Amino acid sequence: MRNLIRVFLAALAIAAIYTFGTGAIAESPKVGDQGKAPEFVNIDHWLNSEPLTMQQLRGKVVLVDFWTYSCINCVNTLPYVKQWHEKYKDQGLVVVGVHTPEFPFEKSTANVQAALKQFDIRYPVAQDNMYGTWSAYRNQYWPATYLIDTTGRIVYQHYGEGRYKETEAEIQRLLAASKTAPAR
Template identity: 65%
Template sequence: MLSQLKTLAIVATFAATTATAATAIAAPLKNGPPAPEFTGITKWLNSEPITLQQLRGKVVLVDFWTYTCINCVNTLPYVKAWNQKYKDQGLTVIGVHTPEYPFERNTDNVKTAIKRFGISYPVAQDNQYATWSAYNNQYWPAFYLIDKKGQIVYTHFGEGDYAQTEAKIQALLAQKD
């Protein structure tokens, strides 16, 4: 009986910890901080260099990813679908490819991955982690939603909560300037 109670206590503690962690993974931010500018970008793929200043008045989804991260690969169908569905309504998706391994710094490897995954939106190659550091990012994948005024208003780390993220994109696009 005592061992069953211990097991129940451990399971309950784990469940509470998991629930708390899951809540922190996707978080809308009220009056979020200004989004840091893209910095230290080695190469822009699928576009000329872009600044956040140029994107004022648009909703921006910044997606930190790397091409060998399975969690990142699993999010790509959603990111590509949001880009396709909302780009004409004012959403700009920027992939920030930040390598985990040395071979991921090779631009040809990143280009091959972009082609293989069918990514058409701009990808910034952040080989020195400058933009990653500017965002104080710690995760692959990581989404940062930036409102039309340039404020970070939503973050999500890891996979999941796709409906919540899409609902936030829709709400931001519906806001008046």
């Protein structure tokens, strides 16, 4: 009987992992060339900026941050993303927030604008209500951070909170490499 209970509990644990996942926070960053960064597609509105393209951003280090304003994990990452924007924007880092709604009320441009004001977000934000850019990146979680090198390649990806020192170190590495790379 005890063995049957153990088998049942193990099966239940495995089913829970497959059903609910291991959680974005447990994800380790993916480092290395992951292919060309997709364009921003099917964007409803650009806030804090004119529309941007990856082609325009060539030669810059780009941090793409998938977030939504009512996600507590996303809100917890904002101080770091904002700090990186302020600290490295003059060195060639461009931060682009991609606001992809989880709930219908998050599709409202007025609500997103209010969140930008509330959280004092000054970098460009693309409103991705149709999940076009989300899908192009094959993204699955909020928040998600992608770092793109000066040639337009995704070289770092992290889901969830945490790993802030690792992410910042990668930003610094990419910025340093951009200063020594030959012009293209």
